[in-house]
Amino acid sequence: MNQRRPAVVVLAAGRGQRFRGEGHKLEQVLNGDTVLALTLRQTMASGLPMLVVTSTALAPLVRRHVASRDMLVLPDQDRLGRPAPLGMGHSIAAGVAATGDAPGWLILPADMPMVRPSTLAAVADAIERDPIAYAQHRGRRGHPVGFNAELFSELTGLQGDEGARRLLARYPAQAVDVDDPGVLIDVDTVEDLQRLKVDPSMPRPSDLGLRTFGG
Numbered sequence: 001m002n003q004r005r006p007a008v009v010v011l012a013a014g015r016g017q018r019f020r021g022e023g024h025k026l027e028q029v030l031n032g033d034t035v036l037a038l039t040l041r042q043t044m045a046s047g048l049p050m051l052v053v054t055s056t057a058l059a060p061l062v063r064r065h066v067a068s069r070d071m072l073v074l075p076d077q078d079r080l081g082r083p084a085p086l087g088m089g090h091s092i093a094a095g096v097a098a099t100g101d102a103p104g105w106l107i108l109p110a111d112m113p114m115v116r117p118s119t120l121a122a123v124a125d126a127i128e129r130d131p132i133a134y135a136q137h138r139g140r141r142g143h144p145v146g147f148n149a150e151l152f153s154e155l156t157g158l159q160g161d162e163g164a165r166r167l168l169a170r171y172p173a174q175a176v177d178v179d180d181p182g183v184l185i186d187v188d189t190v191e192d193l194q195r196l197k198v199d200p201s202m203p204r205p206s207d208l209g210l211r212t213f214g215g
Contacts, residue, residue, distance in 0.1 A: 006104035006124045007049040009095035012058055013074050018188050025187050026110055027061060030196055035187050038113035040065045046117035048124055053095040072098050089158035096155040104148040112143055114182030120144060122176050130174040135183040142183030
């Protein structure tokens with residue numbers, strides 16, 4: 001059995017433009033800590049290797065919780081001084097390239113603080129057998145999404161906001177059923193944050209986990 005474990009690539013480079021409150025959504029306080037801190041705590045508890053892909057603006061927040069070796073700060077500009085590419089696809093590609101010796105990768109947005117460590121471990125186990133696996137709660141697709149090492153070149157070729165849509169259309173994906181509503185819960189808006197404060201076990205009714213497949 002392969003003793004190495006897939007790496008969790010935590011995506012914390014987005015601007016969070018849909019969050020209309022004060023400050024970035026990852027800085028918001030929930031259950032006595034920030035959204036980012038809760039996501040990272042759950043990830044660390046899984047025992048899986050982790051890399052946080054972040055921006056220059058959010059790097060100070062990330063450094064409060066992880067060592068420099070466990071984070072990748074995306075540049076604001078390329079070598080010619082032009083604005084560097086942004087988007088989920090670019091973040092995934094950079095994170096996977098930086099952990100290229102891993103036997104697979106779990107992609108987890110940093111604004112999903114309720115995903116349980118056991119769920120991360122279950123998806124990690126699944127990609128030892130299948131090229132792609134994703135967490136599913138009561139028939140609804142969610143995060144994380146896992147990819148095994150044979151998809152390295154495909155993942156590092158992602159760009160912009162395309163996310164994993166192209167890969168999920170080309171390769172079979174295995175659903176991993178988990179008793180974890182957190183796989184459907186993100187903090188994308190002020191309303192999402194308030195809903196979690198009232199009842200942290202409830203995803204928004206309209207959330208079908210579309211970001212998993214659409215980027």
